[in-house]
Amino acid sequence: MFVIISLMKRREFLLLGVSTPLLANDLFFASDVILSQKEWDTLVSLRNRLNLLKRYVGYANFNVISYSEALYYGRNYSSIGAFSSDELELMDKFFYENPSKYGFFGKKTCAEIDHIISEKDIYKIEHAGHFLFKGKPLADFERLQKDVGDTLVLTSGIRNVIKQMSLYVNKIYRTRGNITQASYSIAPPAYSYHTISDFDVGRKGWGYKNFTADFATTQEFIVMKNLNYIGMRYKKNNKDGVRFEPWHVEVI
Numbered sequence: 001m002f003v004i005i006s007l008m009k010r011r012e013f014l015l016l017g018v019s020t021p022l023l024a025n026d027l028f029f030a031s032d033v034i035l036s037q038k039e040w041d042t043l044v045s046l047r048n049r050l051n052l053l054k055r056y057v058g059y060a061n062f063n064v065i066s067y068s069e070a071l072y073y074g075r076n077y078s079s080i081g082a083f084s085s086d087e088l089e090l091m092d093k094f095f096y097e098n099p100s101k102y103g104f105f106g107k108k109t110c111a112e113i114d115h116i117i118s119e120k121d122i123y124k125i126e127h128a129g130h131f132l133f134k135g136k137p138l139a140d141f142e143r144l145q146k147d148v149g150d151t152l153v154l155t156s157g158i159r160n161v162i163k164q165m166s167l168y169v170n171k172i173y174r175t176r177g178n179i180t181q182a183s184y185s186i187a188p189p190a191y192s193y194h195t196i197s198d199f200d201v202g203r204k205g206w207g208y209k210n211f212t213a214d215f216a217t218t219q220e221f222i223v224m225k226n227l228n229y230i231g232m233r234y235k236k237n238n239k240d241g242v243r244f245e246p247w248h249v250e251v252i
C-alpha cells in the first residue's frame with residue numbers, strides 16, 4: 001500500500017523528525033521523481049549486466065574498474081554480453097544529469113564517466129575486498145585502527161564510476177524506480193567521495209547494521225568522533241540532502 005504525501009518534499013518531511021526514514025521508505029511523495037516504464041525496463045537489464053560483470057571480474061576489482069573496461073568486458077565475454085545503447089544512455093543520464101531535481105545537493109567529485117583509477121595509487125586492504133588511496137586515506141585508516149582497535153573494519157573503500165553506478169542502480173531498483181528516494185542514501189555516480197578519498201568503516205561482525213544509524217551507538221564510533229584528523233562527511237540534517245551516515249569517514 002502506498003501513502004501519498006502531496007504537499008511536502010521527501011527531505012523536508014524527514015527534517016521534521018516526526019518519522020524514521022524506515023517509515024518514510026513506505027511513503028510516496030508527489031514530488032518524487034520516478035523512472036518511466038522504458039527506463040525501468042532498461043534499469044532491470046543494466047542491473048543484471050552489472051551483476052554479471054561483477055561476478056566475472058570479482059568483488060574487489062569491480063570497485064576500481066573503469067567505464068571503458070566495463071564496456072570492453074561486455075563486448076568480449078558472452079557471459080556478460082555487450083551493454084545495449086539504452087543501457088549506455090541510462091548510465092550517461094545517471095552520470096551527467098544534475099541531481100538537484102531529486103533533492104541531492106552534494107558536490108560533484110568526478111568529471112568524466114571514464115574516470116581512471118591508477119593501480120599505482122591504490123592499496124588493497126587484506127580481507128576487506130576494498131582498496132584505499134595511498135597517502136592520507138590509507139594513513140588515516142591505519143591510524144584509526146590503532147586508535148579504535150582492531151574491531152574497526154573497512155566496509156567500503158574506493159569506488160570508481162562503475163561501482164557507484166551499480167550501487168545507485170541497485171538502490172533505484174529497490175525503491176521501485178524512485179530516484180528521489182534512492183539518492184537520499186546512495187550518491188549519484190559523479191557525486192561520491194568514495195571515488196576520490198573517503199571510506200566507510202564498521203564494527204567487526206555487525207554486518208548490515210554498520211550502515212544504519214545504530215553505528216553511532218557503538219564504542220568504535222564514540223572513540224572515532226573525538227579524533228581530530230578525520231571528519232564526518234554526512235552529519236544529521238546536512239545540506240547535501242544525504243541521510244545521516246556516522247560510518248562514512250571524511251578524509252580532511
Ligand SMILES: [Zn+2]
Nearest residue numbers: 194199200248
Ligand atoms: Zn560512504
